[in-house]
Each structure stands twice: as structure tokens, then as C-alpha cells.
Amino acid sequence: MSLNFYEMLGVSKTASSDEIKKAYRKLAKKYHPDRNDSAEASEHFKRVSEAYEVLSDPKKRSEYDNPPRSPFGNMGFGPGFEDIFSEFFGQQQRRPNRPPPPQKGPNRGIEIIIDLKDSVLGTTKQVKVQRMSKCSSCNGTGDTKATTYRTCNACHGTGSVTFRQGMMTMQTTCNTCNGKGKIKVNPCRNCSGTGIKQEAVNVKVAIPDGINDGMRLRVAEKGDWGPAGYGDLIALVRIRPDDRYRRSGDDIHSQVKLLPSECLGGCEITVETLRGDKTVTVPPCTAPGTIIRLSGLGARNLKTNTKGCHKIEIFLDMPTSLTRAQMESIESLQKSGL
Numbered sequence: 079m080s081l082n083f084y085e086m087l088g089v090s091k092t093a094s095s096d097e098i099k100k101a102y103r104k105l106a107k108k109y110h111p112d113r114n115d116s117a118e119a120s121e122h123f124k125r126v127s128e129a130y131e132v133l134s135d136p137k138k139r140s141e142y143d144n145p146p147r148s149p150f151g152n153m154g155f156g157p158g159f160e161d162i163f164s165e166f167f168g169q170q171q172r173r174p175n176r177p178p179p180p181q182k183g184p185n186r187g188i189e190i191i192i193d194l195k196d197s198v199l200g201t202t203k204q205v206k207v208q209r210m211s212k213c214s215s216c217n218g219t220g221d222t223k224a225t226t227y228r229t230c231n232a233c234h235g236t237g238s239v240t241f242r243q244g245m246m247t248m249q250t251t252c253n254t255c256n257g258k259g260k261i262k263v264n265p266c267r268n269c270s271g272t273g274i275k276q277e278a279v280n281v282k283v284a285i286p287d288g289i290n291d292g293m294r295l296r297v298a299e300k301g302d303w304g305p306a307g308y309g310d311l312i313a314l315v316r317i318r319p320d321d322r323y324r325r326s327g328d329d330i331h332s333q334v335k336l337l338p339s340e341c342l343g344g345c346e347i348t349v350e351t352l353r354g355d356k357t358v359t360v361p362p363c364t365a366p367g368t369i370i371r372l373s374g375l376g377a378r379n380l381k382t383n384t385k386g387c388h389k390i391e392i393f394l395d396m397p398t399s400l401t402r403a404q405m406e407s408i409e410s411l412q413k414s415g416l
């Protein structure tokens with residue numbers, strides 16, 4: 079194995095420039111061709127001079143200490159080591175000349191709050207979405223006719239830069255040019271060369287009947303712009319609580335207050351359901367707390383496509399006082415054993 083430059087000069091790796099100069103002068107004198115005829119001495123002189131040329135120049139010495147490219151080659155690792163390395167370090171080692179395939183833009187999420195009635199009957203909501211759209215001036219290219227490219231100074235066009243972290247030399251994507259190795263000159267002014275521009279768009283979201291709180295609807299291509307097209311808009315649907323109705327699964331619940339005589343003798347009532355008014359016959363002797371089911375008037379189940387019930391719960395509308403006539407009637411009821 080051949081000696082490294084420090085070993086050739088007989089100095090340590092941390093030697094100062096003075097120490098290096100002294101060591102070189104001593105060796106140069108010893109092996110100088112004027113003083114020696116042997117081929118061996120001449121060869122030695124050449125190699126010592128070569129070492130001094132590098133180590134006496136701070137820039138060259140630094141490059142020698144930290145080789146910018148493929149630092150592992152010098153350490154005796156065989157080919158393929160970088161591939162193993164890249165598996166451990168993922169993107170940091172991605173080769174700039176092998177970019178990932180173009181991708182659609184990201185999906186964008188919004189929340190839509192609807193009334194309970196709309197969740198049962200379905201509706202269409204018009205929403206305004208702030209999204210990253212394709213720039214209309216340059217059609218998403220970020221370029222104009224005047225656009226040219228120059229080589230990135232930060233990475234000298236390689237798209238990646240190396241830096242030291244402790245003992246390791248790491249390679250990472252160049253921030254200045256985002257790994258492209260080149261910088262745009264005279265980019266599209268509307269989008270500063272990015273090809274994308276924030277824009278408010280109106281989106282119609284069709285909300286199917288039967289949708290339940292917490293469900294998500296996907297509206298294709300209403301998300302953000304990316305090189306391979308628009309991402310989707312994902313609408314999270316929330317249902318506003320309602321004063322009169324409560325939803326439980328596919329069933330809708332409401333309450334009806336009946337007078338004591340209506341509970342006792344039965345009656346006909348009009349029930350307001352979310353699917354319209356419905357006449358319901360309450361049979362005699364209906365106790366408070368009774369639940370009357372009106373089938374097919376609840377919410378549609380999106381999986382089975384069947385409809386739930388509208389359930390009415392009977393409450394007693396108890397008077398706070400009675401007239402004399404009412405009292406007399408009740409007395410006669412009591413006499414009859416009721």
C-alpha cells in the first residue's frame with residue numbers, strides 16, 4: 079500500500095503549514111537530484127514534491143482531506159456500497175440525474191357543514207376552494223419565450239452538494255436549484271417560474287341523500303396542481319345538530335306532545351317528517367313514551383340502499399290547571415273506574 083501525502087512528508091494529519099514546509103525542505107534537500115544520482119532518490123523527490131504541492135495549498139489540502147465526490151472509494155469499499163448507503167439514507171442519496179416520475183398535485187381537504195334535512199334528502203353545495211392551480215400565463219411550465227437556464231453556482235450543475243457531519247461525508251440535494259443543477263433566467267412573472275399559482279375556485283359538491291356525519295366525498299381533480307395533473311378535493315361532511323330531529327343510524331327521531339284525552343281516546347295527528355307531512359292515527363290507550371314507527375321515512379342507507387324509519391315518541395302535554403267543567407268531566411271518568 080502506498081503512503082499518503084502526510085506519511086510521505088513524515089508529518090501528522092494535523093500538522094501546521096509551517097511544520098509541513100519544514101518537513102518538505104528537509105526531505106527535498108535529502109533527495110534533490112543535484113545531490114543524488116540514484117533513480118530511487120529522484121522518484122522519491124518527485125513524490126515528496128507532489129505531496130508538498132497539495133498540502134501547502136489550504137484549498138487543495140482541504141479537498142485532499144475531504145474528497146467531494148465518492149468519499150467511500152478512497153476507503154476501499156467496493157462498487158455497490160453507495161447503493162447500500164442509499165437504502166439506509168433514502169432521499170439524501172438520490173441521484174439527481176434520476177428524478178422521481180411526475181406526480182399529481184396533492185389532495186386538498188375541506189369541511190362542509192350541512193343541515194340534517196339536507197343529509198336525508200341530498201343537496202348540492204357550492205364551495206369556494208383556495209388551491210394551487212396551474213399557472214394560466216405559462217400553462218404550468220413556469221417558462222416564457224424569454225426563459226433561459228444557467229448552471230447553478232451552488233452545486234456546479236450537479237444538483238447535489240456534499241457536507242460533513244462528524245466523520246461522515248453526506249450528499250444532499252442542492253437547495254439553490256432543488257436538485258435540477260440549473261437556474262431559470264426570466265421565468266414566468268405570473269407564477270415566478272413555479273408553474274403554479276394560488277387561486278380561488280368555485281366547486282360544486284354533490285351530496286348524496288343518506289350521507290352521514292363524518293363521511294368524506296371525493297371531488298376529482300379539484301385539489302392542487304402537480305406535474306401529472308390535479309389532485310382531488312376531499313370534503314369532510316359534518317351535519318349541524320337540529321332542534322327538532324335527531325338521527326340515529328338510518329332512523330330519524332322526533333317527539334309529539336298529546337293531551338291526556340288524546341292519549342286515552344286516541345286521535346289523528348299530522349307529523350312533520352323530513353320527507354313531508356304524514357297523517358298518523360294514534361290508537362286509544364297510548365301511553366307516554368310509546369314510539370310509533372313510520373317506515374321508509376328515515377335516511378337512506380348508502381350501502382344497502384334501504385331507508386330507515388321516522389320514529390315519533392309520544393309525550394304527555396299535561397295541563398297546569400283545569401276548568402270547573404274539565405274537573406267535572408274527570409270526576410265522572412273517575413266514577414266510571416278510569
Ligand SMILES: [Zn+2]
Nearest residue numbers: 213216266269
Ligand atoms: Zn406561470
Ligand SMILES: [Zn+2]
Nearest residue numbers: 230233252255
Ligand atoms: Zn444547485
